[in-house]
Amino acid sequence: MFKTVLEYTGEHRKTTYAAVAAMLAGMIMQVLPFWFIYRIIRPLLMRQTVTTGYVIFNIAAIAICLSLYAVLYMWGLSLSHNAAYNTLKNLRISLQGKLENLPLGIIQEKGVGAVKKMFIDDVETIELPLAHAIPEGIANITIPVLVFAGMFAADWRLALLALASLPLGMLAMGIMFKAGTSKMDDYYKSAQKMNKTIVEYINGMEVVKVFNRDGESYKRYENDIKNYRDFTLAWYRTCWPWMAIYYSIVPCVALFVLPVGSYFVLQGYSTLPDLALVLCMSFGVSAPLLKVMNFFPTMVRINYTVNNLEQMMSEPPVQQSDASFTGKDYGIQFEDVRFAYKEAEVLHRINLIIPEGSLTALVGESGSGKSTLAKLLVHFYDVTGGAVKIGGQDIQHMSLEALNNQISYVAQEQFLFNISLLENIRLGKPDATDEEVMAAAEKAQCGEFLARLEKGIHTMAGDGGKQLSGGERQRISLARAILKNAPIVVLDEATAFMDPENEEKMNDAIAEVIRGKTVIVIAHRLHSIVNADQICVLDAGNLIDAGTHDELLSTCPAYQKLWRAAESSAQWKVSTEEMKETQREVESV
Numbered sequence: 001m002f003k004t005v006l007e008y009t010g011e012h013r014k015t016t017y018a019a020v021a022a023m024l025a026g027m028i029m030q031v032l033p034f035w036f037i038y039r040i041i042r043p044l045l046m047r048q049t050v051t052t053g054y055v056i057f058n059i060a061a062i063a064i065c066l067s068l069y070a071v072l073y074m075w076g077l078s079l080s081h082n083a084a085y086n087t088l089k090n091l092r093i094s095l096q097g098k099l100e101n102l103p104l105g106i107i108q109e110k111g112v113g114a115v116k117k118m119f120i121d122d123v124e125t126i127e128l129p130l131a132h133a134i135p136e137g138i139a140n141i142t143i144p145v146l147v148f149a150g151m152f153a154a155d156w157r158l159a160l161l162a163l164a165s166l167p168l169g170m171l172a173m174g175i176m177f178k179a180g181t182s183k184m185d186d187y188y189k190s191a192q193k194m195n196k197t198i199v200e201y202i203n204g205m206e207v208v209k210v211f212n213r214d215g216e217s218y219k220r221y222e223n224d225i226k227n228y229r230d231f232t233l234a235w236y237r238t239c240w241p242w243m244a245i246y247y248s249i250v251p252c253v254a255l256f257v258l259p260v261g262s263y264f265v266l267q268g269y270s271t272l273p274d275l276a277l278v279l280c281m282s283f284g285v286s287a288p289l290l291k292v293m294n295f296f297p298t299m300v301r302i303n304y305t306v307n308n309l310e311q312m313m314s315e316p317p318v319q320q321s322d323a324s325f326t327g328k329d330y331g332i333q334f335e336d337v338r339f340a341y342k343e344a345e346v347l348h349r350i351n352l353i354i355p356e357g358s359l360t361a362l363v364g365e366s367g368s369g370k371s372t373l374a375k376l377l378v379h380f381y382d383v384t385g386g387a388v389k390i391g392g393q394d395i396q397h398m399s400l401e402a403l404n405n406q407i408s409y410v411a412q413e414q415f416l417f418n419i420s421l422l423e424n425i426r427l428g429k430p431d432a433t434d435e436e437v438m439a440a441a442e443k444a445q446c447g448e449f450l451a452r453l454e455k456g457i458h459t460m461a462g463d464g465g466k467q468l469s470g471g472e473r474q475r476i477s478l479a480r481a482i483l484k485n486a487p488i489v490v491l492d493e494a495t496a497f498m499d500p501e502n503e504e505k506m507n508d509a510i511a512e513v514i515r516g517k518t519v520i521v522i523a524h525r526l527h528s529i530v531n532a533d534q535i536c537v538l539d540a541g542n543l544i545d546a547g548t549h550d551e552l553l554s555t556c557p558a559y560q561k562l563w564r565a566a567e568s569s570a571q572w573k574v575s576t577e578e579m580k581e582t583q584r585e586v587e588s589v
């Protein structure tokens with residue numbers, strides 16, 4: 001575990017080593033005073049003359065050692081914390097890089113709460129070994145080892161007595177370690193579950209408020225919190241008795257030295273000054289040994305966390321290469337594409353050619369696989385079989401960055417960062433000038449609602465874009481796509497949140513985004529795609545038909561069914577409007 005943690009330090013490893021050196025020097029200064037105490041006691045025991053000057057000299061030496069200890073310890077801590085927090089920074093950055101390249105499914109499976117826990121809490125756990133356990137632990141172990149070696153040189157019998165309490169303490173610690181590890185898994189899983197539930201509960205607050213808090217989600221919330229309490233206490237309870245035993249035994253290095261050592265002196269096996277020396281040194285090593293012991297209870301947790309982080313770091317990323325985009329054009333080919341989120345396949349052998357500059361619509365019942373097909377094109381996931389190509393180049397044979405540069409993807413629910421709307425749009429082209437951003441916003445029909453906002457385009461979007469309505473968020477994301485001006489555009493239900501009036505504006509914005517591009521549109525409202533160059537009908541993960549609107553209307557029963565449903569919903573919309581109109585008339589009378 002320590003090796004792995006040290007690997008995380010990267011360029012800051014030297015600082016960690018410097019911290020270890022400072023702590024070691026500090027520890028020597030912490031133990032040395034006991035040597036000077038011995039120097040005062042020894043002549044007294046030998047009934048030799050002790051001058052005041054001699055005593056003052058030794059007391060001064062003790063004071064200097066303790067002062068040096070304070071300085072070196074502080075210096076060591078400052079170095080170790082410097083290395084630790086720089087390592088945490090590196091770790092969080094590399095986790096973020098890792099996350100960006102992982103298939104989306106892995107993140108969704110873990111849940112936002114668990115991923116947040118990993119980024120914040122788990123990474124923070126590494127601080128303890130780096131800032132304390134490694135530098136202080138090494139110093140707190142090395143010095144007692146050296147002191148015990150000195151004791152052996154003075155009198156091996158007394159040295160063995162000083163060591164005698166350690167195996168008992170170690171045994172207690174070993175048992176605690178084993179027992180703690182067995183409960184750790186439950187504790188950790190319950191912590192992850194609680195995190196996940198809390199995040200979900202907060203995200204779903206609107207539903208919680210509308211329905212009542214006695215509902216299923218609140219019960220789950222309450223349960224998970226209680227479970228966390230129970231598992232944590234169970235883990236602690238397993239550790240506490242053993243912790244108490246070793247905490248009481250280990251510092252008592254003099255436990256056997258004083259009674260048995262006195263007997264040895266009386267029997268003439270050892271001398272009184274040697275007993276005094278070993279006793280002084282025993283008291284000297286108690287503090288470092290106790291400090292080292294303090295780290296052990298947390299080692300189980302750190303070990304678990306490091307394994308967890310390592311597991312995340314070793315998750316296979318989506319397959320990509322360093323190559324740039326070399327496709328011959330911006331046509332798209334799905335070749336025998338199969339895909340499963342988990343075990344069950346949701347797309348079966350899809351073969352589809354989308355010519356450059358054409359508009360292709362994907363239609364089908366809900367759950368038929370339209371969005372999944374689009375997500376495979378933007379490489380959120382690796383295909384399970386077959387290949388997705390652009391201009392003949394497999395998207396797995398180019399970098400994610402190269403692919404991203406070719407595609408603007410406007411999803412159903414667009415996330416906006418809590419930065420200004422201007423900056424949110426600028427994400428589409430980071431080097432765009434303010435004027436370019438504003439022109440894109442205008443083309444995306446954002447002008448009217450931006451004018452209503454006090455700070456206009458400089459308004460903050462709010463957490464996740466919550467400041468704006470669904471339709472406004474979509475227009476901001478369309479502005480982003482207009483600014484990006486990528487040759488391929490994927491629109492997933494881009495008008496999902498639109499009322500008829502806004503839909504018209506949105507269609508103008510869409511027309512702006514797709515002009516001259518290779519376009520894939522996923523639409524439930526079939527009326528908006530009747531002029532598409534090709535309409536692909538998906539059914540339960542199969543591409544069952546493709547053609548123009550007229551062709552499909554005369555030959556494809558599945559499309560006819562979808563069209564009939566679209567027509568009746570349009571009529572329903574008209575009659576709702578008529579009803580509202582009638583109501584207005586009645587009210588005015």
Ligand SMILES: Nc1ncnc2c1ncn2[C@@H]1O[C@H](COP(=O)(O)OP(=O)(O)OP(=O)(O)O)[C@@H](O)[C@H]1O
Nearest residue numbers: 108341342346364365366367368369370371372373
């Ligand atoms: N993250 C996921 N994990 C597991 N299964 C998923 C996931 N996302 C979608 N599915 C499943 O994959 C199938 C295809 O879903 P997809 O979202 O592609 O359908 P869709 O045609 O776009 O539906 P809609 O029109 O309702 O958006 C569905 O059975 C769905 O339950």
